[in-house]
Amino acid sequence: MSDRSGSTNPDALREALRRAAREALAGGAELVLGWGPGPDPATLAPLFAASAEECAALDFGPGAVRNLAGYLRGLAGRKVAVCVKGCDSRSVVQLLSEGLLRREELILIGLPCAGVLGRDGLPADGPAQPERDAPEGWPSVPDALLDARCLRCRFPNPVLADVTIGPERTPREPEGGPHADLDAFLAQPVMERFRHWERELGRCLRCYACRNACPLCVCRDHCLAETRRPGWLSQSSSVREKLLFQVIHAVHTAGRCTECGECQRACPVGIPLLTMKRVLAREAEALFGHVAGTDPAQVPPLLTFRAEEPTIPDHGTGEGDR
Ligand code: SF4
Ligand code: SF4
Numbered sequence: 001m002s003d004r005s006g007s008t009n010p011d012a013l014r015e016a017l018r019r020a021a022r023e024a025l026a027g028g029a030e031l032v033l034g035w036g037p038g039p040d041p042a043t044l045a046p047l048f049a050a051s052a053e054e055c056a057a058l059d060f061g062p063g064a065v066r067n068l069a070g071y072l073r074g075l076a077g078r079k080v081a082v083c084v085k086g087c088d089s090r091s092v093v094q095l096l097s098e099g100l101l102r103r104e105e106l107i108l109i110g111l112p113c114a115g116v117l118g119r120d121g122l123p124a125d126g127p128a129q130p131e132r133d134a135p136e137g138w139p140s141v142p143d144a145l146l147d148a149r150c151l152r153c154r155f156p157n158p159v160l161a162d163v164t165i166g167p168e169r170t171p172r173e174p175e176g177g178p179h180a181d182l183d184a185f186l187a188q189p190v191m192e193r194f195r196h197w198e199r200e201l202g203r204c205l206r207c208y209a210c211r212n213a214c215p216l217c218v219c220r221d222h223c224l225a226e227t228r229r230p231g232w233l234s235q236s237s238s239v240r241e242k243l244l245f246q247v248i249h250a251v252h253t254a255g256r257c258t259e260c261g262e263c264q265r266a267c268p269v270g271i272p273l274l275t276m277k278r279v280l281a282r283e284a285e286a287l288f289g290h291v292a293g294t295d296p297a298q299v300p301p302l303l304t305f306r307a308e309e310p311t312i313p314d315h316g317t318g319e320g321d322r
Contacts, residue, residue: 110161
């Protein structure tokens with residue numbers, strides 16, 4: 001089903017969103033996961049609506065930062081509707097492609113997105129709240145206030161949705177390409193980069209907020225950071241243990257990570273974790289042509305294998321051999 005709202009007036013879009021949510025409940029969903037009023041006018045907090053009355057508080061805009069796909073595994077087995085931005089929809093698609101969610105249990109309400117607020121939110125001396133009365137589309141804020149990942153977003157429109165509310169957005173094409181900052185980082189000598197991570201991860205608290213926020217980190221109670229059999233990690237707060245934990249998380253999400261940024265956003269000490277994840281996501285795309293979370297029918301590359309991988313020199317044959 002694809003039912004794009006005819007009007008692009010913000011109030012009409014809000015009403016279309018709330019109507020879609022009520023229809024989802026009437027159609028058998030137990031809950032609608034969306035965003036509603038937050039602690040301040042700029043912030044939208046996750047809202048679980050279970051009745052038509054509760055749907056009246058649903059809203060969308062640059063304050064809708066949280067990726068709601070992170071709640072879906074905990075609701076498996078129940079039919080739910082979930083509001084998804086473009087990046088959030090990739091998390092859902094990735095979980096579907098791994099058989100961790102069931103499509104028939106989901107109603108996806110897609111919301112084309114102009115970007116969400118960065119970690120600092122709105123400046124104290126800036127606009128009091130996003131442009132709620134913009135003439136068309138969902139409210140937005142200037143680029144300077146956006147999260148950095150939104151400035152290079154290739155998927156502002158949901159890649160999978162049952163209903164889409166709002167005008168389609170144009171993907172970003174940042175100067176120098178979406179990976180210019182990664183190229184600059186990787187151009188540094190390897191020891192420079194190692195020292196960078198020693199410095200950054202030296203601040204890690206081992207609180208595991210990054211792991212808990214990740215929609216794709218699904219081992220939960222069996223996480224090797226906590227299990228003692230096998231004892232991969234100790235309780236030591238040495239940089240080595242912290243680095244090893246992050247490397248393991250990065251490898252577990254390699255070829256699966258959709259670069260949603262929830263890990264980095266959740267980190268209370270602001271460690272730039274997304275850099276590590278983006279490097280591996282780029283490698284997966286270069287090696288396997290795989291962009292995580294874009295095709296529910298595609299098996300992630302590290303969850304399968306071919307007898308011959310033409311793009312991996314050691315094992316390939318033909319054109320990819322070097
Ligand atoms: S590793 Fe980070 S960026 Fe990647 S899917 Fe998990 S939370 Fe999102
Ligand atoms: S959220 Fe930050 S401080 Fe907590 S474990 Fe992850 S990297 Fe360390």
